[in-house]
């Protein structure tokens with residue numbers, strides 16, 4: 033089986049554009065149960081540009097679907113996650129000026145800096161994922177740090193970089209021997225999801241921006257159902 037985590041950050045982006053309460057991310061998450069969404073992904077950024085503390089609180093308390101809480105490895109975020117206890121945390125690099133998460137964590141060179149966050153989250157009973165580029169050195173470092181999961185950054189693949197699918201294939205294959213669960217995400221669309229969903233080690237895809245954009249045309253439940261169909265068909269061969 034392959035799961036679809038739906039990133040609803042941009043529901044909050046739309047809400048924030050007018051400063052009111054509509055559309056409300058929790059209401060949207062609840063409405064998506066039954067659409068093919070297996071989990072809800074939210075990224076509480078340091079600058080709170082989309083998801084806010086109250087959203088994170090409400091969505092984690094709801095627990096209608098497992099919550100994947102994306103966060104930077106800061107003391108503030110670790111404290112919030114340890115209190116809200118989402119199903120999983122995905123640690124991502126975060127720079128204030130970036131439009132979205134632009135690259136994976138450099139676990140190979142700066143992994144020791146992540147150790148306290150990983151330890152504290154795991155002690156709180158939270159499964160820890162590290163968002164990394166499909167690079168064997170990063171995967172080995174993630175395993176050595178005791179991560180449960182790696183999420184492979186598919187952004188370069190989505191941008192059409194040559195050889196990237198092969199890198200992702202090799203990285204996914206390597207996760208098995210390292211005892212890491214393999215997730216993938218970033219920039220995935222109806223047009224490019226199939227080869228990624230077909231990788232047998234990939235257990236979960238996290239997809240946001242495309243689905244929210246597609247929802248303007250077809251509605252979000254229909255966009256999610258179509259994405260899930262493509263993922264299952266890719267798996268079936």
Ligand code: PXP
Pocket residue numbers: 039041075102122124132133163183216217218219220238239240241242
């Ligand atoms: N996975 C991670 C770790 C991310 O940071 C993001 C973007 O928030 C995604 C997946 C989803 O990317 P997209 O919005 O391009 O589908």
